[in-house]
Amino acid sequence: MMTEAIAQSELRYRRLFEAAHDGILIVDPDRRAIVDVNPFMVNFLGYSRDEFIGKELFEFGLLKDEAASQAAFLELRKNGFIRYDDLPLRTKTGSHVDVEFVSNLYDEGDHQIIQCNIRDITARKKIEHELRIARAKLSLHAAELERVVRLRTAELRLTNTQLETFVYSIAHDLRAPLRTMQGFAQILVEEHAVNLPPQGRDYAKFIDAAAQQMDHQLTDLLAFSQISLQKIDLAPVALEDVVQSALAGSAEEIRESRARVECLPPWPTVLAHAATLRQVLVNLIGNAVKFVGTGTPHVVLRAEERSGGIVRLWIEDNGIGIAAEFHERIFQVFQRLHTTEYSGTGIGLAIVQKGVERLGGRVGLVSAPGAGCKFWIELSQARGLALKSQPKGEAHS
């Protein structure tokens, strides 16, 4: 019975040895000679069974050389095992394979044997290698892309600055000949009218009026380019102060339009640039009291705290309103919806948009024809930041 069981077990493990998809070598530790080799190993390296038997491991590249072999066997006796995670080998025909090599020292009755398991990891290594190359290529592409984006952004920024500088110098240089045209046309009207027939007087007046209109446009264009070009440092700004200052700056227009202006507190502190924000508000207030239709203009200014630390400042009027289709166009330079009923240069709202953009905010409106305009600008709330103009002690209280 006992022998039968042993024979069965022997058969079971022999099958395992014969059918395994890993190479297995049995080595005699005393002679360091291979005593058995499984079919997978024979196929894998292309040597016949006879070529394996009696040879040493280093002869198949499983150890570097005889000296390394001796050292390895000493280590094996000491630790009971050797393991190489990644060992390059050559088959008999010279092709390159990679293996994971594990050998264990076992007691077998009165003597010891070494069992070596050799796993083919060539395919895995190849995939890993390709993956590494793909990753490297990817990061190279990403770096290149980033470089290109950086370059393009810098180019765009430069072009933009050049354009804005160009606008500034054009507007600036055009004013000089215009001053001459306007000045002498007016002198012609004022001092030489007696020498001119009525039609001639009218013509001189036309030149004068057109030159003055163009000068207003150039002045606004200069303001627009200056708001684009000037250096802006954002700092906490008390909205109440800026609103009051903007109302003072618009006093004449408010008086002329007989507008009723209402300011509804509370006014939070925002992150902005006071002079730029003031200019934006002056333009929006001017807009609100200008397009009034028949009634008395009523303008409401108020601030609304929104989620995410955003403050929305509303400038609301009861004027003629703007149809939704024009809501984007009105912010463009020289875009005017009215040419005869209302005077203007068509740059006011472009300055508003550029100014708000420079403050890192957004601008928009809610309006419909006949329903007034509600312009809003959004800025970051400066909560917990000390106001520049306040002494330190007060700002913290």
Place this chain on the structure above:
Amino acid sequence: MTTDPIVLLVDDSANDALLMATVFQRTDFDQPLRFVTSGEDAIAYLQGVGRFCNRAEFPLPAIVLLDLNMPRKNGLEVLAWIRQQPSLGRICVYVLSASSRREDTEKAFALGANAYLVKPGNLDELSHLARTLVAWIKLGHFAVAPEARHEMEPALADRSA
């Protein structure tokens, strides 16, 4: 009878200069506005050399109205030169420029400009500027360059009389 101080306008635009001279004429300023149309001419005038050597015809000014943006020798260079001339003493320099850019105003003041005026865009504003300037000039006593003191003395004596 007192005499208003001499004012020299430096502006590379002959049209602008002519317009300013016309506007000055319409005020009660009793001196014609002198003008030159380049930075080089301004320096030659102030030195009294070349075609400006006759001081009777080209008297040394007490006030210079100085444009900034001029080709070759710009206003700031002229201003710097003026402030290096001991013979010109504390001659008054008012910058009169179309630029209202802060860097321009700051540079002008740093170089010793006495005032900075921005050129207006139309005749009404230009007339207003001229009238205000003339009223201001008539109110003030202007430091006269050492070189010109001798010529000006009778006029000053008149004033104190």
